[in-house]
Amino acid sequence: MTESQSQKPDYERELRNAGVRITRPRRVILGILSDAGDHPDAMEIFRRAVAIDASISLSTVYRTMKLLEGVGAIHRHAFEGGPSRFEPAIGEHHDHLIDIETGDVIEFQSDRIEELQQEIARSLGYDIVHHRLELYGRKRRKR
Amino acid sequence: MTESQSQKPDYERELRNAGVRITRPRRVILGILSDAGDHPDAMEIFRRAVAIDASISLSTVYRTMKLLEGVGAIHRHAFEGGPSRFEPAIGEHHDHLIDIETGDVIEFQSDRIEELQQEIARSLGYDIVHHRLELYGRKRRKR
DNA sequence: AATGCAATTGCAAATCGTTTGCAACTGGAA
DNA sequence: TTCCAGTTGCAAACGATTTGCAATTGCATT
Numbered sequence: 166m167t168e169s170q171s172q173k174p175d176y177e178r179e180l181r182n183a184g185v186r187i188t189r190p191r192r193v194i195l196g197i198l199s200d201a202g203d204h205p206d207a208m209e210i211f212r213r214a215v216a217i218d219a220s221i222s223l224s225t226v227y228r229t230m231k232l233l234e235g236v237g238a239i240h241r242h243a244f245e246g247g248p249s250r251f252e253p254a255i256g257e258h259h260d261h262l263i264d265i266e267t268g269d270v271i272e273f274q275s276d277r278i279e280e281l282q283q284e285i286a287r288s289l290g291y292d293i294v295h296h297r298l299e300l301y302g303r304k305r306r307k308r
Numbered sequence: 309m310t311e312s313q314s315q316k317p318d319y320e321r322e323l324r325n326a327g328v329r330i331t332r333p334r335r336v337i338l339g340i341l342s343d344a345g346d347h348p349d350a351m352e353i354f355r356r357a358v359a360i361d362a363s364i365s366l367s368t369v370y371r372t373m374k375l376l377e378g379v380g381a382i383h384r385h386a387f388e389g390g391p392s393r394f395e396p397a398i399g400e401h402h403d404h405l406i407d408i409e410t411g412d413v414i415e416f417q418s419d420r421i422e423e424l425q426q427e428i429a430r431s432l433g434y435d436i437v438h439h440r441l442e443l444y445g446r447k448r449r450k451r
Numbered sequence: 452a453a454t455g456c457a458a459t460t461g462c463a464a465a466t467c468g469t470t471t472g473c474a475a476c477t478g479g480a481a
Numbered sequence: 482t483t484c485c486a487g488t489t490g491c492a493a494a495c496g497a498t499t500t501g502c503a504a505t506t507g508c509a510t511t
Contacts, residue, residue, distance in 0.1 A: 172438055186458060207498080222461045227498060243388070245440070247496055262432055270406070271432055278424050278495055282443055285416050286405060291445035299442045300425055302434035329478055329487060346474080365490045370469060391468055453511085461502065470495065477492070 174239060183236040188216070190221045193228045198239065204250040204270045244299060245272075260298040319381060326379040333357070333364045339374045346403075347385065347393040385412075386387045387442060402443040 176195040177187055185191075197205075197213045205213070208225050214221045230251055231295055233239040236260040239250045250270070258279075278298065286293045319338040320330055321370050328334075340348075340356045348356070355410070357364045367402040373394055384392045387406055401422075402415040421441065429436045 188459060188507065190460070211431070220461080224462080224499080227459065228459085231499090247384070262429060262434060264434070265437055271434075273428050273432065275424055276422055280354060281421050281424075282441075283420055285418060286443050286445050287448075289405055289414055289416065290448050291405060291407070291414075291443070292448050293443050293445040296441070296443045298425075298439070299434050300429050300434070300439045302429050302436045305430075305433050305435050331478065331488060333489070363490080366469080367491080368489065371488085374470090455510080456506105456508100457486085458505105458507075460503105462502090462504105464499105464501085466499065468495100470493105472493085473491090475489080475491105475492090478486100479484100 170218055178235070179236065179238050180232075185232065186235070186242070189218065190225045193221060194220050194226060198233070198253055201253070204242065206248040206250045208248065210251070215223060240272075243301075245301065260300075262300040264304065265301050266303050285296050319376070321380065322381050323375075328375065330377070332361065333368045334372055336361050336364060338390070341382065341394070342395055344396070347395045349391040349393045351391065353394070370405060386444075388444065404445075405443040405445060407447065408444050409446050 176199060177192070180187060180191070180195070189241050193209060195211055196217070197225075201210075206225065207230060210230070211221070211223045211226045214226060214228070230239065230249075233251075234241050235278070238254055239251050240254050241251055243249050243262065244261070245266070257274065259274040262271040263275055264271070280291060282296055315377075319342060320335070323330060326445045334345065336369055337353060337362075340353055341376070344356075350366065350373060353373070354364070356371045357369060357403060372386070373382065373392075377384050377394075381397055382394050383397050384394055386392050387404070390411070396439075398424050399418065402417040403421075405412070405414040406412070425439055
């Protein structure tokens, strides 16, 4: 359990400020996201939501994710070979190491790599709008 | 037109060695891949193939791509927001800068970044199986 | 507290990229 | 040439996600 991002985001406030109506399904979904320590996909969020309010639909989950993504409250990650997974957009930027055995996601950050990326883009005559760095690996067998 | 990877791969030989039958549709698709300077998606390969042999089907394109990927002859890239795009697996490893305006793909390579990735994975107790580094940007406006 | 209406919902159907079942059709070894 | 497993085209199935629509619901307004 990493303590790196334990501050839960106040989504309701964030959305209100963005002029978005707070409905019952949204409140449920936002609650789930707030204390999700992992990187759940839409179906998983849907499962957790239904456990709280059986009437919530998968469409609404998808629509809410799109909404939150739109206002920059969450990030969507399309890791290899699976559905999109989401995470609250709190804390500083980081990249991901995906455990190809378990699907677990480990966050990491490297200023040096970020710098190098900038340099490379510059040298190619480009401005980076965003980037994607994902390491896919397996836990090193201890020896 | 970059000259970086102008050596066309001999797919037929590669496939024969892998014990794969060389059929007419495959020959056409392989030809297209051999001299594709870009990173076409399945539909684009299909279009180019049909222009040569109208009887080729999209299924066959997909099946052939999967086959080639399986023997390591091509790489599949799932860039953001679009279908998979393919490129011959020749030359050394490289990453990609995607022009978000045009979809153009520019290849680049950074030993330093590769090293840093290794370091990071190590420090997290992982072995990297593969990785994905994509820069999404737009051409810098000259000033 | 009651009203009004645009925003939001659930549902089912549609979409997109890709894969698959199947019967017909080949490579290419014998 | 024969033969048959490998390969094909087609259409249907697929998984993830989006959408049209009619019914519902926040919530600003009375």
